[in-house]
Amino acid sequence: MKNILAIAGYDPTSGAGITRDTDTFFSFGFHGISVPACTVVQGPKGVTDLWPTPQDQFRQMLGMISNGLAVDGVKIGVVYDQWYVDEIARFLRKRRGIPIVVDPVFASKNKRALITGAGMRRLVGSIFPAARIITPNIEEASILIGEEIRSVQDMRAAAKVLVDSGIGAVIIKGGHLKGEPTDIFYDGKEFVEWKKKRIGRVIHGTGCSFSSSVLSYLVAGYPMKESFLAAQGHMDRLLRECYRIDEDGYYYLSSGIMNSRAAQRLEALKDLQAAAKRLSKLNCVEFVPEVQMNMGYALADAKGTEDVAAFPARIGKRGHSIYFREDPEFGASSHVARLILTYMRHYPYMRACVNIRYDEAILSKAKERDMRVAFFDRRKEPSKIRGAEGKSLDHLVDITLRRASAPPDIIYDKGDIGKEPIIRLFARNPLELINKMEMIRL
Numbered sequence: 001m002k003n004i005l006a007i008a009g010y011d012p013t014s015g016a017g018i019t020r021d022t023d024t025f026f027s028f029g030f031h032g033i034s035v036p037a038c039t040v041v042q043g044p045k046g047v048t049d050l051w052p053t054p055q056d057q058f059r060q061m062l063g064m065i066s067n068g069l070a071v072d073g074v075k076i077g078v079v080y081d082q083w084y085v086d087e088i089a090r091f092l093r094k095r096r097g098i099p100i101v102v103d104p105v106f107a108s109k110n111k112r113a114l115i116t117g118a119g120m121r122r123l124v125g126s127i128f129p130a131a132r133i134i135t136p137n138i139e140e141a142s143i144l145i146g147e148e149i150r151s152v153q154d155m156r157a158a159a160k161v162l163v164d165s166g167i168g169a170v171i172i173k174g175g176h177l178k179g180e181p182t183d184i185f186y187d188g189k190e191f192v193e194w195k196k197k198r199i200g201r202v203i204h205g206t207g208c209s210f211s212s213s214v215l216s217y218l219v220a221g222y223p224m225k226e227s228f229l230a231a232q233g234h235m236d237r238l239l240r241e242c243y244r245i246d247e248d249g250y251y252y253l254s255s256g257i258m259n260s261r262a263a264q265r266l267e268a269l270k271d272l273q274a275a276a277k278r279l280s281k282l283n284c285v286e287f288v289p290e291v292q293m294n295m296g297y298a299l300a301d302a303k304g305t306e307d308v309a310a311f312p313a314r315i316g317k318r319g320h321s322i323y324f325r326e327d328p329e330f331g332a333s334s335h336v337a338r339l340i341l342t343y344m345r346h347y348p349y350m351r352a353c354v355n356i357r358y359d360e361a362i363l364s365k366a367k368e369r370d371m372r373v374a375f376f377d378r379r380k381e382p383s384k385i386r387g388a389e390g391k392s393l394d395h396l397v398d399i400t401l402r403r404a405s406a407p408p409d410i411i412y413d414k415g416d417i418g419k420e421p422i423i424r425l426f427a428r429n430p431l432e433l434i435n436k437m438e439m440i441r442l
Contacts, residue, residue: 002219003031003070006212007088008077008105009050009114010036013043013245015204015252021075024212027255030219033071035061037088038080038114044204044249046110052080062091071095073219075212076102076127081119089126099218102131103211104140109202109250129166133224135211137173152182152193159186169224171214173207185228192225194232203242204250210235213255261299265330268297268309272328275430276311280324282434284441285317287356290420292316295354296336297328297430298344302351306330308337335393342394343426346401350426352433358412358421365440366410374408376400378416397424409436 006021014020017040022032037058041049065071074092079085092100104123107113115123124144128134138149141158149158155172162170169187185192213234217227234255241258242251275295287293296310310333313325331337340353356362366373376396400411408426415421425440427433 001031002072003033004073004075004215004219005033005035005065005071006075006077007035007037007079008075008103008208009038009040009080011040011042011205013252014254015042015044015250016040016208017077017205020205020208020253021077021212024209024255025216027259028213028216028220030072030216033065033069035065037078037084040078040108040114042108044244044246044252046250047108047112047114050080050112050114052084055083058084059087062087066091066094071098073099073101073215075215076100076131077208077211078105078114079119079123079127080114081116082122085119085122085127089122089130092127092130096130099132099215100130101211101215101218102127102134103207104134104136104144105207106140106143109204132168132218133171133214133227134162134167134169135171135173135207135214137207138176141170141172151177152184155182155184156186156191159184159191163188171228173210175206183228183232185225187224190225192228194229196232196236199239199242201242201251203239203253205253206235206239209238209253209255261301264299265309268299269328269330271430272297272309272311275434276315276324276328278431278434279315279437280322282438282441283320283322284437285320285322286359286442287437288315288317288322289355289357289422291355291422293355294333294336295328295430295433296333296340296352298337298340298351300348300351302341302344305334305337305341308333308340310336338394339397339424340426342397343401343407345398346404347407349428350407352427352430354425354433354437356423356425356437358414358423359442361442362423362440363410363412365442369439371409371436371439372404372406373410373412374400374404376411376413378413378419 004025006018009017011017018034018036022034025032036053039051105114142149145158145161159170159172172184174182181196181198183194213231214227217230238253242253292314294310294314296308298308309328309330311328312332316323336353343350412423
């Protein structure tokens, strides 16, 4: 296992600094280690104060890492002042050759200074020369070169000045430019631009996440240019997954949460595919209703129909065999998805559903097996609900669950004019659905 070290500030809300860095490292499959140079008192509305880590503690933490612990990359963020820079420089002298990425954070989004003037000068003089890449935004790059950056052309000129000063490569982030945001990479040989669409949200921790992503790709063996490009692609995905932890503050990011959601989606599809194989072996064609069958499975934190996987074109029968036309995918059945989402509002762990043919004998078998069976009468639904597209079953299932003392295994109805009677089987997951289908098979 490779270890990557972050030396930066500690944000108690995990929006920036060492918590954001280590979240990124772990999400790339590396072990994250962190040493806080300071605690930044901040939340979703910005920074209010800054407290340096006691010097003895900081030195001891770096010493612990120096005592035989392998470090494969170092990310440096907020370093507070000159004393901490000098300690970091001493630490880095013993680790020549590993990738070092410096994100020179000078101030917070709400303009609170995060480094002293002396600390900034020492950072440039003793840490920058050891860095493989530095990642300033245009405001930080303007401070570094002593000139205001107003355009992409200015960014290119600034990048050249910085690399000519002895830095391996520079990435200047242009999110604060007017118009289309553009980031610039320069390694002394070529310029690479990455243009992106502006997001109408103030997002916390983007600089930390980006620089940590760049370092993760470097540690994985990517060249500098490829690390820049890969990190940009990662950030594009990450920005789409931003979220709030309060009602009106900054948005937050997490590579770990993004990867967890992707893994959950993959697992849900795999579980449905495994259930499809079991169902094909059972070949219980007698369960297929006239409207055909579908099986759905929701993510644990499902919010809408796009978070529920099912089988496109439904599950039918061809001759005497169960027939799956396509593999499962998310958003494939709003009908089954709405049933599951309604059920999950009452019992969030009941995340799977399948609809099967109505048969009194199947219901009797279910009761013999001590399964909980509930009924709703479609004829009694209010007229305003009856006429609302997609609302009828949601309403009836919701009313049924409100009256239930425990989660029903089955909710059925006897149909109505133009509506086929249906049995709906619910379970925690698709495998449990198949087990329940086996239990009630005639």
